[in-house]
């Protein structure tokens with residue numbers, strides 16, 4: 335399951351892309367306006383971005399630049415309405431990895447996204463590490479040293495989100511966004527329950543990691559200072 339950041343102001347095309355990408359197991363976070371897309375991209379988790387260059391407010395090119403300036407290296411595919419080579423060149427210079435000229439066939443977009451995801455390899459961070467903890471993103475497996483953690487899907491997703499931004503505080507709302515694709519059962523107590531379970535499972539395997547609770551702010555996965 336990969337999360338696509340989509341910025342497209344044309345409501346019809348946006349709706350089609352959401353439907354068709356969702357049907358292919360992508361989770362789509364869609365925005366019709368550049369600044370909101372950039373804000374999401376900098377502060378939330380995503381694997382791939384599809385950015386229309388002609389966006390109201392903040393232009394798509396500045397969204398691409400902003401994401402790269404924030405140090406994000408996920409693959410970005412730009413959409414351009416015009417066949418003008420200037421747009422493509424500007425988009426690629428700004429840090430985009432690929433482009434499609436409208437109108438395009440949805441299958442081509444899906445194929446390009448798949449190719450970008452594969453090519454990115456490390457850019458998509460197929461393994462994440464902190465101390466003795468390793469997550470294999472493709473296999474959806476978490477290990478502490480050589481021991482495989484037996485996690486439910488939600489616990490795994492939670493650990494993935496915490497590890498992806500280890501050392502940083504992640505709010506309950508963000509964790510809920512990461513756990514649930516739709517607005518189902520959005521009860522923040524659920525997050526507390528999952529964090530509690532995950533914390534116990536981690537503790538059974540290692541003392542080197544801790545999920546800290548920062549009241550009113552969220553959670554943070556950190557390495558515990560070892561006292562010899």
Ligand code: CA
Nearest residue numbers: 343386388389
């Ligand atoms: Ca547009």
